[in-house]
Amino acid sequence: MGGRESDMVLLDANGIRCDGRRIDEPRRIMIKAGGLKNADGSAYIEFGDNKIIAGVFGPRDVHPKHMSDTDTGILRVRYHMEPFSVSERKNPAPSRREIEISKVIKEALAPAVMLEKFPRTAVDVFIEVIQADGGTRCAALSAASVALADAGIPMRDMVAACAAGKVADTVILDVNNEEDQAGQADMPVGYMPNLEKITLLQLDGVLSAEEYKKCVETGINGCKLVYELQKKALQEKYFQNGGQQN
Amino acid sequence: MDGRRRHVIPGEVVTTNSLRPEQNVTLIGKKLISTTVGISEIYDDSVKVIPLTGKYIPKINDLVVGKVISHNSLSWELDINSCYVGFLPAQDVFGRNFSSHTDDLTSKLKSGDLVAMRIANFDRTRDPLVTISDRDLGKIDSGDLVKISPSKVPRLIGKRGTMIQTIESATEAVITIGQNGWIVVSCESSEGLLKAKKAIQMVNEKAHVANLTDQVKEMLEKGES
Known part of the structure; x- marks a missing residue:
């Protein structure tokens, strides 16, 4: 098993990858909370060459009404790639892949968001990929989590994401x-x-049991790095002046 | 900032002591965790987080300002800047002798009217029930509506009402603050009205700044000279 045939040297003898990184080094990550005036909460992330904006609305009325749940709020996520986000124009209509990613991001956020506090309402998360360079679902999930916190939606924890x-x-x-x-x-x-x-947790490819374990560990370490940046982004927006409150 | 007040984001552990979790704090395992971006405050027996963002969630006995959206033959529906609409039964306005055949709801409140009201009842099963049968409640006939973030309302009131008293005494305006972030300002002089609105917006924008009351006072005094 081994991906597509390529002439590219993905890892040289010194353990340096094709873009000059070491094996345990993430790309450059920048997260900014807020930025969109009309959304209740928003975030912008640059994850290497990925550029993604997330906007959150809610909790708000559910339309169509039949989707509402009397016991809990509902979470709706739309992940969308701009036609210019990839080198060849992408059809703006939702593709099979985008529908899948919307679903996995929704399911990844759901355990963190305390929707049971808002019965009969919906929280809508909109994610727009402006520029894509591999690993957009992780970047999008990290941005969505910051946007939810920015909107003041009660959460048990932030969700950070990174690929291994x-x-x-x-x-x-x-x-x-x-x-x-x-x-x-x-x-x-x-x-x-x-x-x-x-x-x-998704996996595309084949790993031995040992590699699998190591991959999960590596991924979690990456998530912890992303979390620190998410924290910084929220602190910058809300407590910039040293947070003196009286 | 002393050790009992701290900046927190969702998921951050506020304390592991066994205290009662209040506003925006949840108990997971043995940890008390903040559920929102805000400032944690630890008291002798409880812990809470004052939110810095978020929508208005109705609470019983809150004074709110709402706008009439629509009505049917028995009740009005009001926008209270929340994820739920306020429900005002006609009997609350017309009294017990209300008859849907003879009484016309639009004679008292029409779409677009601003109303000061109190949340009479609210639970997760139904929309908040509001009432106007109390002193100082009811239709608001004059004044300008100013919208601020609901999380900044405590800042606008200030400690023991110092902030709002400062604004009111300097501008001679009458300010009705809804806990939902909608504020009605009325003042006989247009200059005072403008100044009061400016001061409220200033609080909204600079809620995180220390000594804001003094800054607002300074701004209001400067405007007078």
Whole structure:
């Protein structure tokens, strides 16, 4: 098993990857909370060359009404890639892949969001991928989590996400587009750092039991790095002045 | 900032002592965890987080300002800047002798009217029931509506009402603060009205700043000269 044939050297003899990173080094990550005036909460993330905006509305009335639940609120997520987000124009209509990612992000956020506090309402999360470079679902999930916190939706914990994978028989952190295309395995991990619980785990490729364990561990370490940046983003927006309140 | 007050984000552990979790705090295992972005406060027997963001969640006995959206033959529905609409039964306005055949609801409240009211009842099974049968409640005939974030309302009131008293005495305006972040300002002089609105917006924008009451006072005094 081993991805697509490629001439690219994914990992050289010194343990340096195709984009110059070490095996346990993530790409450059920048997260900003807020930014959209009309949404209740929003966040912008740059994860390597990925550029993603997330906007949150709610809790608000559910339309169509039949979707509402008398016991709890509902969470709706739309992940969408802009036509210009990839090198060849992408049809803006929701594709099979986008529908799947919307579903997995929703399910990864659901354990964190305390929707039971708002029966008969909906929380809508909109994610727009402006530029894609592999690992968008992890970046999108991390941004969505910050946007939810920015909107003031009660959450048990933040959800941070980062991918791990395998190239040239080595487990690596934060798989980029080339490694995703030509590598041996890709494992996106969503994680609640304080509760120490995994909310998203997918795997594309084949791993031995040992590699699998190592991949999960590597992914979780990546999530912890992302969490620190999520925390910083929220602190920058809300407590910038040292947070003196009287 | 002393050790009992701390900035927290969702998921952060506020304390592991066995205290009662109140507003925006939840108990998971043995940890008391913040559920929102805010400032945690630890008291002798309880712990809470004052939120810095979020929508208005109705609470019984809250004074709110709402806008009439629609009515049917028995009740009005009001926008109270929340995820739920306020429900005002006609009997509350017309009294016990209300008859849906003879009484016309639009004679008392029409769509678009602003109303000061109190949350009479609210639980998770139904929309909040509001009442106007109390002193100082009912239709608001004059004044300007100012909208601020509901999480900034305690800041606008200030400690023991100092902030709002400062604004009211400096501008001679009458300010009705709804806990839902909707505020009605009425003032005989247009200058005072403008100043009061400016001061409220200033509180909304600078809620995190220390000594804001003094800054607001300064701004109001400067405007006078």
